[in-house]
Amino acid sequence: MLNRCELGAVKLTFLQVIRCKAAVAWVAGKPLSIEEVEVAPPKAHEIRIKIVATGVCHTDLAYLCETSKKKKPRALPLVLGHEGAGVVESVGPGVTKVSPGDKVIPLFLPQCGECECCRSPKTNLCTKNWENLELGVLADGTSRISCRGQQMYQFMGMSTFSEYTVVGDDNVTKICAEAPLDRVCLLGCGVATGYGAPLNTGKVEPGSTCAVFGLGAVGLATVFGCKTAGAKRIIAVDINQDKSEIAKSSGATEYVNPIDYSKPIQEVLVELTGGGVDYSFECVGNVDVMRAALESCRPAFGTCVIVGWTDKADMSVSPDDILMGRTLKGTYFGGWKSVESVPRLVEKYMSGKLPIDQLITHTLTLEQVNEAFQLMTSGQSIRTVIRM
Template sequence: MSTTGQVIKCKAAVAWEPGKPLSIEDVEVAPPKVHEVRIKVVATGVCHTDWVNLYETGKGMKFRPFPLVLGHEAAGVVESVGPEVTNFSPGDKVIPLFLPQCFDCDRCRSPKTNLCKKNWENAQVGILADGTSRISCNGQQVYQFLGVSSFSQYTVLSDASLAKIRDDAPLDKVYLLGCGVSTGYGAVVNTGKVEKDSLCAVFGLGAVGLAAIMGCQIAGAKRIIGIDINPDKFEKAREFGATECVNPKEHSRNIQEVLVEMTNGGVDYAFECVGSPAVMTAALESTIDAWGMCVIVGWTETEAMNVVVEKILMGRTLTGTYFGGWKSVQEVPKLVDDYMKKKLKLDEFITHKLPLDQINKAFDLLKLGQSIRALINLWPEENNPKVA
């Protein structure tokens, strides 16, 4: 029986309140409205941003309304499209995008930025363009994280927040291009524009940091130094291209002093992939004066970074990146192509595979530093959706 135009009943991991584990619930997902697409989510990952918005909300992070379905790094298949949707059809393979690309605004028309603001304010507070969510549970509206909510077997997004990808792409791999890998890799090749034979330092060896290391290797960097307080991540970092790894806990001096000494003056490029103001400062101060560049990749909404103005005045560049600088709708399919051509690693990021009902274990593994990315399979036993 066709589900087009019908409310679909399915499973989702719902955050009922901040700081509490997710609860697997039966939810109802309404049909898409104008310029919206409903997708079946096949694979999703648990990102650090999901964790902080569950466990750090109200502790320096922006407050987002609850109940909430988290998740923003995913891949799926179009189930149905709403009125005025012309770029998608049922059966298309897609990657949801927390950063849209409308092609119409000044920012989309500019080559200088990827920061489209289509439906931006609404997405930050968990609603779609009309001011409501398409997900409900027991008659109560459930908010959609960043306008995505991939911890649900079905979800509805704006048609400006989806990238259509090739039919032969494995969804249980390319979902990683919805956030972490694209962000870290793009920070190097788009924002930093790392040059051959450069000296690079990557702070934080999670998925974003490993993707940055991969980008540095592809760019031809001569030395790639991975920095993390968890030495268990060093072997994986070397697999992605790190030439050496440093644990700040093994040194009595600040890590930036150690790096400056190791590189005879500082690195050419530093990438902060943690989201910590203290680490941001260390990354900036690890760069060489005259031409050093520090790219802030890690997300934080907490206290401002304490930048020493002198460090900037002496010729360094401090900049940030969001989603790696990629024009999302347009360029994510190209990243999928690069993976299919074996130009990008994705499989190596996936350290665990779990069904949706074990999603809280994925959060625990991430917090304990025991996983890079856990693949959440939303359909461990294929079931047909129920029409409400």
């Protein structure tokens, strides 16, 4: 009689390669190309997902455009996308957490539950297969997506700009069957990251004063997180005047545009608050803005949290800014332990306690993914969702 693993291997032999569409990055900094790709069946502890919807995150664009500027060039070609939601199509041997037909959100941050970080309440990071995920491959060092006979790298082990993808079973979480996938997909990155930054990483206290730099989806979710934490004063900072109203509807008490002032924005905030804010959040991914966010904090006990991502340049910090008592912290995925936390965030959205709908300004098709990038860079969108 066959054991369970052997039965799983027998079932796997009947799974076929799936041919579908994906947006492929062949060259750094160039538009993505819509191609027919082949998605191989899942191997042991892997899950093949039919992607229903995916958000277009600024990190996707930054990764594509900054590839040529890194000291160590990234691997190409690759399929971008890391903010998706879909339905399990098939599973490989050893998978017990999900079954075909389940609604899921793939997660660029794994949670194996076994490594030192997963066992610690001090962090949400997970070390399992981390180096491979950063390189764009799965646990065995290869990808499941290919095009024109060439292996495609999978962005952060995800590649949600593909109608089908394969991820490790520690990089996926099952969500409630009623959840609208074209909304909760944003909990795979942007909304979860921003919302968690004040709650988990900054640990904003009731009655405090906060400043949020950058009012994209991440920044607006950060504003709402500050409101949820009980901040009394939330100053939203952005150079796009059109973001002022949605910032206020998300919970900001004030909007400040750096363009309106002749002095550095950190000096403006220090004056407005009589010494600096208690908490600041950088949600842009710009080292100059990071420095401004730190310097806007109150000496002695101000806390600055870096939320935005970039690796294009180094950030310089004056020792005095730290020696005088300020705290500089970073957050990854908002401090949430991914597999266990995302389903709870979905439930919060379903109960009307986590606004996502207002952040989605455009809905496009996969063929329009380059248009989504253009909307982002021109400041016309907050979040674009691609429906497959």
